[in-house]
Amino acid sequence: MNNHVKKYTAITGASSGIGYATAIEFAKRNKNLILIARRESQLETLKQKIAELNPNLEIIIKICDLSQADNVFSLFKQLDSYYIETWINNAGFGHYGSVKDQDLDKIQSMLHLNIEALTILSTLYVHKYHHQSGTQIINISSRGGYTIVPNAVTYCATKFYVNAFTEGLAQELRQAKAKLTAKVLAPAATQTEFGQKANNVNEYDYNKSFSQYHTAEQMAGFLMALYDSDNIIGEISTKDFSFTLKDSILPYSGNAAENQKS
Numbered sequence: 001m002n003n004h005v006k007k008y009t010a011i012t013g014a015s016s017g018i019g020y021a022t023a024i025e026f027a028k029r030n031k032n033l034i035l036i037a038r039r040e041s042q043l044e045t046l047k048q049k050i051a052e053l054n055p056n057l058e059i060i061i062k063i064c065d066l067s068q069a070d071n072v073f074s075l076f077k078q079l080d081s082y083y084i085e086t087w088i089n090n091a092g093f094g095h096y097g098s099v100k101d102q103d104l105d106k107i108q109s110m111l112h113l114n115i116e117a118l119t120i121l122s123t124l125y126v127h128k129y130h131h132q133s134g135t136q137i138i139n140i141s142s143r144g145g146y147t148i149v150p151n152a153v154t155y156c157a158t159k160f161y162v163n164a165f166t167e168g169l170a171q172e173l174r175q176a177k178a179k180l181t182a183k184v185l186a187p188a189a190t191q192t193e194f195g196q197k198a199n200n201v202n203e204y205d206y207n208k209s210f211s212q213y214h215t216a217e218q219m220a221g222f223l224m225a226l227y228d229s230d231n232i233i234g235e236i237s238t239k240d241f242s243f244t245l246k247d248s249i250l251p252y253s254g255n256a257a258e259n260q261k262s
């Protein structure tokens with residue numbers, strides 16, 4: 001790749017919460033941005049804020065409902081002419097409620113967004129950038145993807161998928177000596193619009209539901225620490241809410257001790 005090619009960081013779900021705060025962190029690092037979500041007005045506000053912070057950056061806005069697979073393929077195609085050095089799959093939502101009572105329209109949309117869109121975008125990104133130095137894919141999962149949270153079983157299951165897929169992809173890329181690295185961020189409770197959407201309410205008080213939580217800005221700071229590191233996982237401890245960088249959490253059977261021939 002020509003070193004003078006203009007580079008971009010793409011962030012899905014940049015219109016609020018962790019994605020919005022992460023866009024500001026990348027702007028502080030002089031990164032041109034591709035901001036993706038459904039709500040254009042929020043993305044325009046963010047673009048304006050970044051322009052005041054760092055007027056030299058190019059900020060591309062893409063309006064896309066990622067819960068529709070056709071849109072996901074078409075989005076990646078539309079971005080073909082940009083050199084994307086970092087891709088962040090952050091868009092996602094949760095659902096609080098028992099499986100017995102869950103609304104399947106919402107659940108199907110969650111499966112499409114949290115699992116299908118993330119898998120399609122990760123795969124297309126790997127196809128195109130696996131041999132490009134300095135490239136990264138960061139998938140936003142959850143601590144709820146390493147432990148089952150009562151009343152959030154289906155959401156947690158989507159994030160178990162994200163953790164398994166991304167840890168596995170990271171191992172696969174390392175073994176293939178690819179130049180692209182894959183990483184996963186596993187936040188715990190973070191004050192964003194997540195609580196409202198997971199509970200189907202217009203207002204949600206994090207103080208009433210959690211004794212501890214992070215702000216979106218703190219979580220974006222942890223994401224940057226993961227981005228700067230050579231580790232695969234950035235995880236929040238649900239015990240003391242500390243942030244730790246790790247190389248693996250899930251068992252991995254890619255070795256002779258696990259009955260695999262090399």
Ligand SMILES: NC(=O)c1ccc[n+]([C@@H]2O[C@H](COP(=O)([O-])OP(=O)(O)OC[C@H]3O[C@@H](n4cnc5c(N)ncnc54)[C@H](OP(=O)(O)O)[C@@H]3O)[C@@H](O)[C@H]2O)c1
Pocket residue numbers: 012013014015016017018019036037038039040042064065066067090091092093094113140141142143144186187188189190191192193194195197216
């Ligand atoms: N907050 C927490 O406690 C917490 C904890 C663990 C993990 N997480 C994970 O962190 C990530 C970010 O969530 P957040 O906490 O920042 O929540 P948030 O404030 O609700 O942000 C979610 C983002 O996803 C976008 N999005 C939702 N549906 C979409 C769709 N169909 N197509 C495209 N974009 C869509 C939203 O934008 P539009 O509505 O404009 O489309 C928004 O920008 C999620 O993957 C979530 O699962 C959050």
